[in-house]
Amino acid sequence: MTELRADRRAVIGVLGGMGPAATADFYAKIVQATPAQRDQDHPRTLIWSDPSIPDRTGALIGSGPHPGPQLAAGARMLERSGADVIAVPCNTAHAFLPEIRAAVQVPVLDMVLETRDRVLEMLAPGGRAGLLATHGTIRARLYEQAFAQRGEPLLVPSGEQQERVMEAIRQVKGDPESAAAAQTLCSAVADLAERGAGVVIAGCTEIPVALAGAVGLAVPVVDSTEVLAQAVVRWALSHSGREQDEETERWSA
Numbered sequence: 001m002t003e004l005r006a007d008r009r010a011v012i013g014v015l016g017g018m019g020p021a022a023t024a025d026f027y028a029k030i031v032q033a034t035p036a037q038r039d040q041d042h043p044r045t046l047i048w049s050d051p052s053i054p055d056r057t058g059a060l061i062g063s064g065p066h067p068g069p070q071l072a073a074g075a076r077m078l079e080r081s082g083a084d085v086i087a088v089p090c091n092t093a094h095a096f097l098p099e100i101r102a103a104v105q106v107p108v109l110d111m112v113l114e115t116r117d118r119v120l121e122m123l124a125p126g127g128r129a130g131l132l133a134t135h136g137t138i139r140a141r142l143y144e145q146a147f148a149q150r151g152e153p154l155l156v157p158s159g160e161q162q163e164r165v166m167e168a169i170r171q172v173k174g175d176p177e178s179a180a181a182a183q184t185l186c187s188a189v190a191d192l193a194e195r196g197a198g199v200v201i202a203g204c205t206e207i208p209v210a211l212a213g214a215v216g217l218a219v220p221v222v223d224s225t226e227v228l229a230q231a232v233v234r235w236a237l238s239h240s241g242r243e244q245d246e247e248t249e250r251w252s253a
Contacts, residue, residue, distance in 0.1 A: 010236040013083025017049035018090035021176040022205035026089035029229035043236040056092035058137030077106045087232040095140040115224040116146040118222035130155040130197030170204040180209045193218035
């Protein structure tokens, strides 16, 4: 781990840009997750937003270049810049998590496992979770494998419904306020609920952007972006001392 700053507060690194609106949403949720009364109570945060990272789904379905080297380079940049922990607010990028972790010495949190654990806390005995995600996340079976580790099944959309979900994700990348995308995703939640899902995972960071303000969803939707934000704030607070640099304290307002 890199040496912490003079005031002993851990620095959060965000490996983002996948996409930019999802990264902005993630930082807003870091702010919301922080128990703060003033500016100086918030964690220092470095954001590397690199939209040029090759499409993760394209790589996983064999139609695009491998993003691993660029993801690793971004992680190294954050570490060199002083990050003590790294969060990657992109579910599909977690297919390349081993490469990211191998590139740095600081911890890189696992969004998929954090979200799985939150969902399992919410499910009633015998309940099943559903997943809305990109083709890449589905193809890589990131959530299916995570749930299988706990002996739990996972529902995913049918082929036709999955195509509609993917199109909605593309729409959000072009228009974060797309009403058509929100309607498609609400319908997909309802479809999974009808098939027996008691909780649905928003397993792509564009999905919470699209569903912001949505009401009347058929079942609770777990926001993986929010789960990761809460996890990285917990990490930062638990790895930060309570001492403040005198100069920082003197200039606090």
